[in-house]
Amino acid sequence: MTSVNTEIKPVAIGDSLLGTGQQVYVIGEIGINHNGDMEIAKQLIDVSAEAGANAVKFQKRTPDISTPMDMRDKIRSTPWGDMTYLDYRYRVEFDQAQYKELISYAASKGLHAFASPWDIPSVHFMEEQGAVTHKVASASVTDIELLKALAETGKPIILSTGMSTIEQIDKAVETLGTSNLVMMHATSTYPLPPEEANLRMVETLRDRYQVPVGYSGHERGLQISLAAVALGAVTVERHITLDRTMWGSDQASSLEPKGFASLIRDIRILEQAMGDGVKKVFPGELAPLSRLRRVDA
Numbered sequence: 001m002t003s004v005n006t007e008i009k010p011v012a013i014g015d016s017l018l019g020t021g022q023q024v025y026v027i028g029e030i031g032i033n034h035n036g037d038m039e040i041a042k043q044l045i046d047v048s049a050e051a052g053a054n055a056v057k058f059q060k061r062t063p064d065i066s067t068p069m070d071m072r073d074k075i076r077s078t079p080w081g082d083m084t085y086l087d088y089r090y091r092v093e094f095d096q097a098q099y100k101e102l103i104s105y106a107a108s109k110g111l112h113a114f115a116s117p118w119d120i121p122s123v124h125f126m127e128e129q130g131a132v133t134h135k136v137a138s139a140s141v142t143d144i145e146l147l148k149a150l151a152e153t154g155k156p157i158i159l160s161t162g163m164s165t166i167e168q169i170d171k172a173v174e175t176l177g178t179s180n181l182v183m184m185h186a187t188s189t190y191p192l193p194p195e196e197a198n199l200r201m202v203e204t205l206r207d208r209y210q211v212p213v214g215y216s217g218h219e220r221g222l223q224i225s226l227a228a229v230a231l232g233a234v235t236v237e238r239h240i241t242l243d244r245t246m247w248g249s250d251q252a253s254s255l256e257p258k259g260f261a262s263l264i265r266d267i268r269i270l271e272q273a274m275g276d277g278v279k280k281v282f283p284g285e286l287a288p289l290s291r292l293r294r295v296d297a
C-alpha cells in the first residue's frame with residue numbers, strides 16, 4: 001500500500017520548510033540569463049516575485065578555476081563583440097557589491113536569493129553574502145573538494161543530479177551527509193525531451209536517500225514540472241528569462257514571465273489537490289451521497 005511519506009524530515013531553508021505537505025519551494029533560476037546586466041537581473045527578480053516564487057538563484061563562478069581548459073581560448077561571438085570564452089565568462093559575473101544589491105533587492109520582494117557556486121572561492125564568496133543555502137549544479141556532482149567545502153558551511157545544500165550515475169550520486173551524498181540535504185532530480189539535456197525526463201527518479205531518489213527531493217527542469221512548457229510535483233517534488237527550479245530570443249545559451253530553454261506565473265499558479269493548485277492519502281468522505285460528497293447511494297453499509 002502506498003501513502004504519503006511523512007517520515008522524511010523536512011529541511012529548513014531560511015523561513016521555508018521543504019518537505020512533503022509543505023508549500024512547494026519554487027526557484028526562479030536566473031543563472032546567467034542576466035547577461036551580466038544588473039537591470040535584467042532585477043527585472044528577473046521582479047518576475048519571480050510577481051509569479052509567486054520562493055527564491056531566485058544565480059550561478060557563481062571564478063572563471064579562472066571553473067572554465068574547462070580546452071574551452072578557455074575558444075572565440076565566441078557575443079553582444080559585446082568577439083572574445084575568448086574565458087573573457088565571456090568574466091563578462092557575465094557579478095561582484096560582491098552587485099550580489100549584495102541583488103540579494104537585498106530580492107529580500108525586499110520576499111524572495112531568498114542564493115547561487116550554485118561552481119568552485120571553492122565561489123562558496124566563500126556566497127558565504128560572505130550570507131546566502132541561506134547553496135546549490136550543487138549537476139556538473140559539480142563529482143567535485144568532491146567543492147562538496148566538502150559546501151558541507152563545511154553547515155548550510156542546507158540542494159544537490160542536483162543531472163548527467164550523473166547513481167554511484168557518483170552515492171559518493172556526493174556520502175560527502176554532503178543527509179541531515180541537511182535536499183536533492184533534485186534533473187536531466188541535463190537542453191531543452192529536455194519528454195522521453196529523457198525519467199520523472200520516477202523523484203521517487204527513486206527519495207527512497208534511496210530518505211531526503212526531500214525536488215525537480216530541476218530544462219524542458220519546454222509546464223507539464224513535466226507539474227507532473228514532478230504530482231510525484232512529490234518538494235521544490236521546482238526552472239530557468240527564467242525576459243524573452244526566450246535573448247542572447248545566451250540558456251535562454252531558449254527558459255520560461256518567460258507568463259509561463260513562469262502559470263507554472264506557479266498550477267503548482268499552488270496541485271499542492272492543495274495532493275491531499276494526505278488518507279481516505280475520508282468530504283463534506284462536498286454528502287449531498288451526492290444521499291442522492292445517489294442506494295444501499296447503506
Ligand SMILES: C=C(OP(=O)(O)O)C(=O)O
Binds near residue numbers: 135136160184216
Ligand atoms: C546548472 C545548474 O543546475 P542543474 O544542474 O539543476 O540544471 C545550476 O544550478 O547551476
